[in-house]
Amino acid sequence: MKIKIRVPATTANLGPGFDVFGAALSLYNEFEAEYVPNAKKTKFWLKGEGKKTLPKGEKNVLWKAMSETFQLLGCGKYNLKNLNITIKTGIPLSGGLGSSASAIIGGIALANALCGGKLTKAQIARLGMKIEGHPDNIAPAVYGGLCICYKNEDGANEVMGLPVPKMKVVMCVPSFELRTKRSRQALPKNIDLQTAVFNTSRVALLTAAFCTGNYKLLRQGMEDKFHQPYRGKMIPAMDNIIKAAVDNGAYGAFLSGSGPSIAAFCDRRVCEKVEKAMVKVWKKESVAVKSYILDFDNKGVVTAE
Numbered sequence: 320m321k322i323k324i325r326v327p328a329t330t331a332n333l334g335p336g337f338d339v340f341g342a343a344l345s346l347y348n349e350f351e352a353e354y355v356p357n358a359k360k361t362k363f364w365l366k367g368e369g370k371k372t373l374p375k376g377e378k379n380v381l382w383k384a385m386s387e388t389f390q391l392l393g394c395g396k397y398n399l400k401n402l403n404i405t406i407k408t409g410i411p412l413s414g415g416l417g418s419s420a421s422a423i424i425g426g427i428a429l430a431n432a433l434c435g436g437k438l439t440k441a442q443i444a445r446l447g448m449k450i451e452g453h454p455d456n457i458a459p460a461v462y463g464g465l466c467i468c469y470k471n472e473d474g475a476n477e478v479m480g481l482p483v484p485k486m487k488v489v490m491c492v493p494s495f496e497l498r499t500k501r502s503r504q505a506l507p508k509n510i511d512l513q514t515a516v517f518n519t520s521r522v523a524l525l526t527a528a529f530c531t532g533n534y535k536l537l538r539q540g541m542e543d544k545f546h547q548p549y550r551g552k553m554i555p556a557m558d559n560i561i562k563a564a565v566d567n568g569a570y571g572a573f574l575s576g577s578g579p580s581i582a583a584f585c586d587r588r589v590c591e592k593v594e595k596a597m598v599k600v601w602k603k604e605s606v607a608v609k610s611y612i613l614d615f616d617n618k619g620v621v622t623a624e
């Protein structure tokens with residue numbers, strides 16, 4: 320038996336929606352597991368981004384998520400010896416594009432499929448959030464589209480989908496890494512009332528833009544005072560890159576997740592111009608950058624052919 324799973328990249332926060340908003344994008348990781356009943360040696364292949372740096376075997380995040388799922392499902396038949404595993408990564412690592420959420424959801428979905436596919440998407444999401452702790456990356460990786468993540472009165476994570484915008488996403492990924500843990504350490508412990516009111520107003524505009532299709536609201540709707548000003552200190556020219564995107568016709572731009580990638584939402588007619596302008600600012604800072612023009616992914620995790 321061979322199972323292949325595809326999981327999209329995600330972009331979180333969308334400016335002011337810190338730890339709440341997330342969207343799935345058309346850039347993918349693929350994970351494959353083949354059951355070889357009498358095999359005696361681990362076969363673990365890595366292809367694409369991180370093939371030289373990611374751990375193989377039991378230290379790999381994919382395997383950790385798989386073994387936790389096997390345990391949950393009481394499915395003890397599989398181990399690292401009788402499964403041949405291949406990871407094909409298309410999502411840049413530690414760039415703020417949800418690469419670890421993708422591996423966790425890939426691992427849960429792979430293990431679930433091997434054990435008969437009993438878990439629903441909601442159960443996959445819940446387990447993923449327990450392992451990863453960043454619902455705003457996990458939810459879109461599971462469901463696709465644009466997600467609002469919140470906790471209910473019992474502290475359980477809930478997800479609500481918003482209409483998927485008809486536009487392109489320009490994503491600029493610089494060559495340096497910024498780990499989420501470090502990027503979160505730079506944030507203040509408390510926020511004052513005025514700042515909270517500012518971000519509440521921006522989240523209201525952001526939500527209105529997606530619900531009404533009036534994307535012009537995104538320029539202000541993507542402004543943020545909760546996390547970007549602090550993380551910006553570790554990301555050269557972040558404000559200038561966001562400004563370059565908007566000045567060249569993007570509806571709005573923001574730091575993708577915990578960074579250092581920067582994303583711009585724009586109409587397809589201006590996306591190439593926006594991409595060029597953003598890349599130019601990075602280059603001026605002598606930072607090598609990879610750029611992508613992406614769509615929103617509507618499916619989330621799927622079994623691939």
Ligand code: HSE
Nearest residue numbers: 331338453499576577
């Ligand atoms: N909302 C999380 C953060 C996303 O900004 O730290 C992590 O990718």
